[in-house]
Amino acid sequence: MLRKSSILVLFLVFIAGNALQAQEYEYIGAAKCKMCHNKPTTGAQYKIWSESKHAKAMDALKGDEKNDPKCTKCHSTYASVDESLIATLKMEEGVSCESCHGPGSGYKSNTVMKDRNKAIEKGLIIPTEETCLKCHNEESPNFKGFNFDEYFKKIAHPVPADE
Numbered sequence: 001m002l003r004k005s006s007i008l009v010l011f012l013v014f015i016a017g018n019a020l021q022a023q024e025y026e027y028i029g030a031a032k033c034k035m036c037h038n039k040p041t042t043g044a045q046y047k048i049w050s051e052s053k054h055a056k057a058m059d060a061l062k063g064d065e066k067n068d069p070k071c072t073k074c075h076s077t078y079a080s081v082d083e084s085l086i087a088t089l090k091m092e093e094g095v096s097c098e099s100c101h102g103p104g105s106g107y108k109s110n111t112v113m114k115d116r117n118k119a120i121e122k123g124l125i126i127p128t129e130e131t132c133l134k135c136h137n138e139e140s141p142n143f144k145g146f147n148f149d150e151y152f153k154k155i156a157h158p159v160p161a162d163e
Contacts, residue, residue, distance in 0.1 A: 100127040
């Protein structure tokens with residue numbers, strides 16, 4: 001009897017541990033990213049993003065398009081994610097940092113971000129062509145082809161230490 005109880009306890013601990021690892025992170029919005037990613041010494045990634053077409057993606061929509069889920073799902077991170085995971089993200093941010101890098105609540109702290117592997121464990125996504133193709137594809141009425149290497153260079157926002 002004691003052996004069955006021990007096995008049951010171990011099984012429950014295993015399930016609980018996996019459930020904690022599978023936690024879903026929240027979308028915190030570009031303003032939270034700005035706190036660390038706006039200095040020239042760290043790459044000024046926020047400034048680069050804020051001056052990009054991604055940041056102004058909602059402005060590209062006209063009239064009813066601003067309320068059309070077929071349009072907003074690619075013109076705003078807010079409209080493309082599960083609403084229950086939104087902490088402080090806003091629709092008007094357009095295609096924010098978290099569209100490409102994943103919800104930031106788990107990896108936003110400096111101690112996590114200093115360790116790339118730890119940041120990835122906490123939800124950081126390193127964008128690939130597949131990340132971009134979720135929106136840059138034939139489904140868009142304005143699609144004119146997509147050359148990942150060419151466009152990735154246009155939005156590059158490197159960390160100086162990585163160069």
